[in-house]
Amino acid sequence: MSELIDLRSDTVTRPTPQMRQAMFEAEVGDDVYHEDPSINLLERRAAEIVGKEAAVFVPTGTMGNQCAIRAHTQRGEEIILHERSHIVLYEMGGVAQLAGCVTRTLPSPDGILSWDQIEPLVRPASDHFCGTSLIAVENSHNILGGHVYPQQVLNGICDEAHERGLKVHMDGARVFNAATYLGTPVHEVTARVDSVMFCLSKGLGAPVGSMLAGSADFIERARLTRKVLGGSMRQAGVLAAAGLVALEQSPTGLARDHENARFIAESLAEMPGISVNPADIQTNIVILDVRGTGMSGKELSAKLRERGVLSNAIAPYRMRMLTHFDVSREQCESAMRTVSEVLQQVGVAVGD
Ligand SMILES: Cc1ncc(COP(=O)(O)O)c(C=O)c1O
Structure with missing residues (x-):
């Protein structure tokens, strides 16, 4: 089989030659003593780029x-967030296990919430209720298709939340994709949230690592939880060095990933049995409905895998394809030819 085309996630990116070189040359020290120069630099740069006082790797x-979440809340408090957010679905119930908090979730078709939806759920602590202390937004939203918060909507949520003494955390795993879509610097996207987490190891392409940024005292508290979770590393400057390259060099490539995602959606929209709206694609995530092919997402993804194209089934009839810097336009074209061949072989007819 020729090389695999991996559209499962942007987590699959491998470090670039520059990242490997930077890792090789990295100055390191013991980060638990705050003595790793590469980590210190990465934390300063990350904080600067997202416009916050401090950051932690x-x-x-x-x-x-x-x-x-631990740094923003006390046990027994409530967090309001989208029902299909990463924090709710894919973090092993950490909100309950680690922070001792309760989630109150809201639906929306695209992963974007508004203050009008959130407001009725906010409640003060009382003899009967857990009080709300935190709102968490996901920008861009992963599992509902990479949608981005309109800045006004996000700012509105933050302003209203702050008026009521609530904090806002942004799961910005892909906030650089969001900023690329909006055409604004990241610090404008994150300006009014109290904290933001973003991943170096997704579209930015670093092999390992994420950053959490916020006020200096918030980051001090977050460091304590990182330690409890066993996440305080020692000479991890080798990782931070790759992260720095990712932070400085990779954001400019995200627009290309978004164009490739749009190309994939447009190609799939022409195929029988597949339903996807190309106009819905804002960033690098394509969600497709394959019910009309007569195959489940798992069946279609297994057939694609046999032919060297990797993608994920995320629900019985839904699949997800992500673009990233390890897939070129040619590979996207080749992947689309493969999908088309599979549909022909299975006999999915136009009009199905
Ligand atoms: C929106 C979002 N938040 C958080 C994460 C968690 O990142 P990690 O896999 O590094 O724990 C992911 C990973 O896919 C994600 O998509």
């Missing part, structure tokens, strides 16, 4: 979100 986005 964490091994994963999940740990970054969980450190944030």
